[in-house]
Amino acid sequence: MAKQINTIGVLTSGGDAPGMNATIRAVVRTALSKGKKVVGIKRGYNGLISGDIHEMGSKDVSDIIQRGGTILHTARCLEFIKPEGQKRGAEMCKVFGIDGLVVIGGDGSFKGAEKLAGLGINTIGVPGTIDLDIACTDYTIGFDTAVNTAMEAIDKVRDTSTSHERCSVVEVMGRDAGYIALWCGITNGAEAVLLPEKKNMSQEELIRMIIENRNKGKRHNLIINAEGSSEDSVKLAKKIEEVTGISTRATILGHLQRGGSPSAVDRMHASMMGSIAVDLLCEGKSNRVVAYKEGQYLDYDINEALAMQKSISEKRYDLSKILSI
Numbered sequence: 001m002a003k004q005i006n007t008i009g010v011l012t013s014g015g016d017a018p019g020m021n022a023t024i025r026a027v028v029r030t031a032l033s034k035g036k037k038v039v040g041i042k043r044g045y046n047g048l049i050s051g052d053i054h055e056m057g058s059k060d061v062s063d064i065i066q067r068g069g070t071i072l073h074t075a076r077c078l079e080f081i082k083p084e085g086q087k088r089g090a091e092m093c094k095v096f097g098i099d100g101l102v103v104i105g106g107d108g109s110f111k112g113a114e115k116l117a118g119l120g121i122n123t124i125g126v127p128g129t130i131d132l133d134i135a136c137t138d139y140t141i142g143f144d145t146a147v148n149t150a151m152e153a154i155d156k157v158r159d160t161s162t163s164h165e166r167c168s169v170v171e172v173m174g175r176d177a178g179y180i181a182l183w184c185g186i187t188n189g190a191e192a193v194l195l196p197e198k199k200n201m202s203q204e205e206l207i208r209m210i211i212e213n214r215n216k217g218k219r220h221n222l223i224i225n226a227e228g229s230s231e232d233s234v235k236l237a238k239k240i241e242e243v244t245g246i247s248t249r250a251t252i253l254g255h256l257q258r259g260g261s262p263s264a265v266d267r268m269h270a271s272m273m274g275s276i277a278v279d280l281l282c283e284g285k286s287n288r289v290v291a292y293k294e295g296q297y298l299d300y301d302i303n304e305a306l307a308m309q310k311s312i313s314e315k316r317y318d319l320s321k322i323l324s325i
């Protein structure tokens, strides 16, 4: 018989993402509507280990659907990577009577969720990361807002770059994932995109392209560099300027990409996914990740989800090159 769930815990973990608050709100209100008690766990797995756990009512999630960040705060908790930390987390769930847990985060957070499920705490993961790097889902909460923020910022860099007939190297987030970079490459009309997942143009090839572009009459060059590519943005900009004589600037967009009011797309998926996570817990499910694939909300076993591989779309990568000529 499925385990009866009385108290549901919710935490946010890893890098924050716009829409996490909408997910928390959906978890709290769906659980309350089913007569469950809800507790919020502060600072991801840190708060789980230390017992920074507080009961949440409907009013605690008022006025947050439009806010970026996460009202529960988030953290990267090294202690939780070790079995002792995971055991302490599971024990704290028992102390607070948490029999179902929703973990909103990325692939790292899901590894922790899988461990907790193995220790007897029914746990469901909801994909929250601006990186879009979770293989089982076409969508992760925060990506839509983040990529729009980056695109708008790059449009602004492009204006001044064109006025000054400069080259711009713009670095976007993505330590291991190039989705933001690829989307910006296409939607900002960049001359080149450098991704962690690809063998990119060498410095020599890039410089040659820039010189050829000048000879063709192009007034500016825009290079989007993902944080995790092999190129350092500042050094690359210096090198381009040195060799081509074209004034070149590096702009690192950084954490502004993680903040801001979530888009309608992020709010909608965040609300649906948070609510589905509670439904799954109430059905007695554990060790699952909520996903959105080909227009449908689904759920996958966490281990299966973590084993799936996601690769950059070759079609979109090729398109970024075709459209840059």
Ligand SMILES: Nc1ncnc2c1ncn2[C@@H]1O[C@H](COP(=O)(O)OP(=O)(O)O)[C@@H](O)[C@H]1O
Binding pocket: 013, 014, 015, 045, 075, 076, 077, 078, 079, 080, 081, 082, 105, 106, 107, 108, 109, 110, 111, 112, 113, 115, 128, 129
């Ligand atoms: N292998 C693991 N086992 C248990 N917990 C993990 C593991 N990897 C990551 N975590 C936990 O998840 C947290 C967030 O992971 P991280 O990779 O930083 O972000 P994200 O979840 O956004 O990918 C880590 O700080 C740690 O507490």
Ligand SMILES: O=P(O)(O)OC[C@H]1O[C@](O)(COP(=O)(O)O)[C@@H](O)[C@@H]1O
Binding pocket: 014, 015, 016, 106, 107, 128, 129, 130, 131, 173, 174, 175, 176, 227, 258
């Ligand atoms: O907040 P920090 O520690 O600077 O981390 C930056 C990293 O977090 C991200 O913004 C999001 O990554 P996660 O969602 O996996 O945590 C990456 O794009 C970036 O490389």
Ligand SMILES: [Mg+2]
Binding pocket: 014, 106, 107, 108, 129, 131
């Ligand atoms: Mg991650």
